[in-house]
Amino acid sequence: xxxxxxxxxxxxxxxxxxxxxxxxxxxxxxxxxxxxxxxxxxxxxxxxxxxxxxxxxxxxxxxxxxxxxxxxxxxxxxxxxxxxxxxxxxxxxxxxxxxxxxxxxxxxxxxxxxxxxxxxxxxx
Amino acid sequence: xxxxxxxxxxxxxxxxxxxxxxxxxxxxxxxxxxxxxxxxxxxxxxxxxxxxxxxxxxxxxxxxxxxxxxxxxxxxxxxxxxxxxxxxxxxxxxxxxxxxxxxxxxxxxxxxxxxxxxxxxxxxxxxxxxxxxxxxxxxxxxxxxxxxxxxxxxxxxxxxxxxx
Numbered sequence: 001x002x003x004x005x006x007x008x009x010x011x012x013x014x015x016x017x018x019x020x021x022x023x024x025x026x027x028x029x030x031x032x033x034x035x036x037x038x039x040x041x042x043x044x045x046x047x048x049x050x051x052x053x054x055x056x057x058x059x060x061x062x063x064x065x066x067x068x069x070x071x072x073x074x075x076x077x078x079x080x081x082x083x084x085x086x087x088x089x090x091x092x093x094x095x096x097x098x099x100x101x102x103x104x105x106x107x108x109x110x111x112x113x114x115x116x117x118x119x120x121x122x123x124x
Numbered sequence: 125x126x127x128x129x130x131x132x133x134x135x136x137x138x139x140x141x142x143x144x145x146x147x148x149x150x151x152x153x154x155x156x157x158x159x160x161x162x163x164x165x166x167x168x169x170x171x172x173x174x175x176x177x178x179x180x181x182x183x184x185x186x187x188x189x190x191x192x193x194x195x196x197x198x199x200x201x202x203x204x205x206x207x208x209x210x211x212x213x214x215x216x217x218x219x220x221x222x223x224x225x226x227x228x229x230x231x232x233x234x235x236x237x238x239x240x241x242x243x244x245x246x247x248x249x250x251x252x253x254x255x256x257x258x259x260x261x262x263x264x265x266x267x268x269x270x271x272x273x274x275x276x277x278x279x280x281x282x283x284x285x286x287x288x
Contacts (some may be wrong), residue, residue, distance in 0.1 A: 008236065009210050009211075009213065009214040010206075010207055010210050011197050011207065011210050011214050012197060014197065014198070015144075018198070018275070043180075053280055054217065054221075054234060054236060056236050079216055080221070081218050081220070081221020081222060082221060082223060082225075083221065083225035084224075084225050086231070100125040101222075102217075102218050102222075103139060103143035103144045103218050104143065104219065105138045105143060105223070109237070121196070
């Protein structure tokens with residue numbers, strides 16, 4: 001299972017990595033913004049992406065729209081401080097499969113990952 | 125500044141510190157910060173735009189900042205480390221993001237955070253918005269939230285509701 005973490009905060013990526021490694025996922029790639037992620041998805045070929053919203057250079061929503069133009073199926077979980085209902089709807093319309101609002105507990109992130117992979121028919 | 129903006133910040137900072145750091149927080153009495161707005165030794169600053177404009181600061185004394193960052197990042201970091209600034213910036217990002225979600229439907233965007241390190245640094249705010257400071261106490265030390273925001277009368281959604 002290859003998982004890409006897209007977040008401009010290294011601290012947040014490290015927290016997510018810690019949760020994912022506890023779940024047994026170790027094949028991880030990191031990107032610090034949407035542009036960086038777009039440059040890496042071709043080579044890494046992720047099975048799942050965790051994407052922040054507010055990032056410099058290219059934000060998460062723009063990245064999701066650009067990525068969905070080339071890949072319609074790989075599941076994406078938005079992990080963000082953007083908690084308003086209108087934002088969640090905007091993200092889902094852009095192609096996000098699930099949504100985690102920061103701050104989150106490790107249990108909540110684990111649960112969202114499991115349900116997202118299950119819905120996508122991907123064995124965890 | 126409107127009082128309705130205060131409670132969302134109190135709820136958000138308590139939520140961020142308890143969820144990410146397992147650190148309970150006692151909230152002091154909000155007060156108008158008179159005179160020049162000086163921060164403690166480390167400040168995370170984030171801007172708001174849209175229906176609400178202004179800035180939010182999460183400011184720590186040096187020792188409190190080091191201890192909070194150690195909890196959040198899982199390792200002790202010096203204040204000159206880029207990872208230290210990253211951690212402070214992410215904390216203020218979560219506090220501001222959580223607060224704006226409870227601004228009664230206002231559409232607000234937040235900037236990428238900036239972090240200032242230096243004793244007694246001055247934080248310049250627009251002169252027409254009073255700075256409200258909320259003192260907070262944790263087992264790691266003091267934290268202050270400084271809020272200088274106001275409703276943006278020129279924002280499209282505000283203008284629409286005013287003319288409706």
